[in-house]
Amino acid sequence: MIDLIALEKNIERFSSSQSLEDENKDEMLKIFSDFKTALNTGLIRAAKPIDDTWIVHHWVKKGILLGFRLGHIVDQSIDESFRFFDKSTYPLRKMGEGDGVRIVPGGSSIRDGSYLGKQITCMPPMYINVGAYVDDGTMIDSHALVGSCAQIGKRVHLSAGAQIGGVLEPIGAMPVIIEDDVLVGGNTGIYEGTIVRKAAIIGAGVILTGSTPVYDLVKETLYRRTYDQPLEIPSGAVVIPGSRPITSGMGQEWGLSVATPIIIKYRDDKTDTASALENLLRSV
Ligand SMILES: CC(C)(COP(=O)(O)OP(=O)(O)OC[C@H]1O[C@@H](n2cnc3c(N)ncnc32)[C@H](O)[C@@H]1OP(=O)(O)O)[C@@H](O)C(=O)NCCC(=O)NCCS
Known part of the structure; x- marks a missing residue:
């Protein structure tokens, strides 16, 4: 104890x-x-x-x-040709069949000092860093990163190439939080303490940092990080990659735009169908 x-x-x-x-x-x-x-x-x-x-x-x-x-x-080498060198305090986490985690063979690592619940599937290659917390029923697809201290909820799908950034410093900084039932689409990046609330969908290719403004077309609201609050994506929001024109200076003259995630809708039956995971694939 x-x-x-x-x-x-x-x-x-x-x-x-x-x-x-x-x-x-x-x-x-x-x-x-x-x-x-x-x-x-x-x-x-x-x-x-x-x-x-x-x-x-x-x-x-x-x-x-x-x-x-x-x-x-x-x-920390596996053998003469598969060599690794890392801090003695951070070996790989010791896992066993009884852990209820399926680690499909091929290039994945889970660092010691991270929590994994039950019924979790890890597709190779993926990486879970120290301090990460991954709750029951979550699927971590190939090339996904669960960065240090990231908190991932239940039944989350981290799709192929999803990058959940690590936040260790400054000490007071919020880690990235992905709440229950969120779909984080392929090739996304969620960084700098962003909070994605329950059942939201981060569409393929969306990048969210602490400096990213997110335009909610449904609620006609703009979300952004403030001095003491991280960027927060509301529950059930469907976020897709968008752009907005630069309206001054050379940016305007040259007709440039900047990338801007957009909340295009809130989750409905169609979204549920588009984001449903095949239960058979997830079974542990
Ligand atoms: C967000 C997503 C789930 C679609 O949700 P949906 O509820 O079915 O969305 P809809 O089809 O109703 O789209 C609503 C509007 O947004 C647009 N839209 C939806 N997804 C878009 C995307 N990713 N990029 C640009 N526009 C998109 C649609 O064209 C539509 O606009 P329109 O009415 O003007 O045609 C889907 O686009 C997505 O990103 N899925 C993740 C795929 C993925 O990464 N899978 C994991 C593989 S490992």
């Missing part, structure tokens, strides 16, 4: 230490090992919802960063 209060206190203590040389190395490694166990089992998370509000757990992000300071480069 891990004492989470003591764990948080110790992580805070070591994180604020200027030089880890003066600390007890064995004690630190034991605490960091408990910390990763708590991440792997979903006991702790980089961010957690309280009702509809996501709260960042700063100390968890500090603990992840501490792991990079604590570790040294070690040989």
